[in-house]
Amino acid sequence: MKKLLFFLSLIIIISFPILFTEDKKIQNSFYHWKNTYDLKNTNEKLYIKVLDISFSKKLEYVSTKFNKEPKNSFVPTIYITNETMKKVDYKEIEKLILKQIKRLNTSFEEIQIDCDWSLTSKSNYFNLLQALKKDTNKTISATIRLHQIKYFKKTGVPPVDYGVLMYYNMSDITDFNSKNSILDNSIAKKYHYNFDVYKLKLKLALPLYSQAIWFRDKKPLDIFEGVIKDDFKNHFDKISENIYKVKKSTYFKGRYIYKDDLFRFEDSKYEDLQEAIKDFYSLNVDSFNEIIYYRYSYKNKYNLSQLLKESL
Template identity: 65%
Template sequence: MKKILIILSAVFLISSFFLISTKKPESLFISFYSWENSFDKKDINEKLYIKVLDIAYSTKLEIVTTNLKTTPKDFVPVIYITNETMKNVDYSLVSNAILKTLKNLNFNEVQIDCDWSDSSQSNYFKLLEDLKTKLNKPLSATIRLHQIKYYVKTGIPPVDYGVLMYYNMSDITNIDTKNSILDNDIAKKYHYNFDNYKLKLKLALPLYSQAIQFRENKALSIFEGVERSDFDSNFIEISPNLYKVLNSTYFKGRYIYKDDIFRFEDVKKEDLKIALDDFMNLTKNRFDEIIFYTLKYKNKFDLDNLIKGKI
């Protein structure tokens, strides 16, 4: 009897291994953000998340609507709201502004992008509840890594699902920051509480590059779309990814001064693979969709090859 049990166990283990090893991996679905203030693209085959509205606050509510010259068949309107807005403006006013913009669009769901804080959480969550009720359509919200690690304190937004923004995870204004776009070592410090986080997640990954201008160790400006070759002349590399200006001149249409420091930040294919693998291992409560930021950099890498077999 004992020998029979041993044989049956061995057969079961071999069969299980064979099934696992021959199981065809599911495919990940690729989509993109579009974050321009104007959209005029045709013949788009990819699913898009298009920013349709910027809502900010200084001394009053400031609203900028994206000029949608064309609208693709499959797109999700995204509303970007600053945390300062949710700290100072009642949610009902923000909700009215959003609904006014959306009434002229055809859509099946909506996404809200706001990096809320303790002081804005209540007002922001009321906004989400109000929109969910009045829209009566799926509503998602962007989530940052720290909002999962400290979810007991930050709260879980009342939406249908979340999109984990796996970038912008370091202090962009600190000259000692290595790479504020994507730093997997920094990300690992926030790999906690995914098993306890109730929202099902999609993953958003970056494709862009940028340079941060510093003067006397203070961050002044961001230059997006910069390439390393832009520092080949009139700059000297003083340490990895840090460049000093040799002579005052114009750079990308803006005047820069001698001795200004630029930190070049980019995303490597290898870093994206690590981030994707880490996310897949962190949570099973996820969608099979990866949203890349942004559409205008979609040809930077072979994205189909990047995500192949990652589930």
């Protein structure tokens, strides 16, 4: 009898990590971040940008045009500039949002708001989030930046159901000396504070895109998204790990570039994504259940299931 109990106990001990791993289901989903939606036969969970809100001399907005109806339920996502939240009363912004989401010919249970708020816009922005929750009775989520967790006592915690930590765009893209403005884990680690006391469940948003920043005299001129390393095989000299120098004046992606112009190539590298997932998981082991990748058009860049498996 004792031997039987021993073996049963051993089986339970060995099986526990497997049961825990199987129970810990982490979903991969994607942002769709274009002004036109025309995807066919998509089975993935999507966070679709449906509205861009900005402010110049007045409140301005761009609504996403739906040429196709999304196959599955999705999360309408709304981008609002910080300048808008500084200059426009939240009631006017909410009125615009409610009007625009009514035009969506689908049912949804959640609205996500993307705004990098500041101390001067915090009160107005948080009022907007509370009003949306009250008036829609939907799940409300909001994007969070790393600095807004490290310094949450100043920046505040948005009154939403959960947050999405935007684990990219960590350094100044216009600074010639930036290593990789898309994803730099050495910079991210400087903000790994207060996760244990941050009172908001978090999901993780990671980048899949690549880009090149065009410099002249070390001053930024433009950004080319979606470029790959092979684009620099001709007409360029590689002068450092990710810096390329133009050999002679020519056209590049439809733009005329000059001899000696410099390009910094930035990518969402597989090993950097692995490290980011490991770090975030160690900080949020109790609530980590979804990764939202930016963006859908790059979904086949890596085997994301394998990436997740190798990272945890």
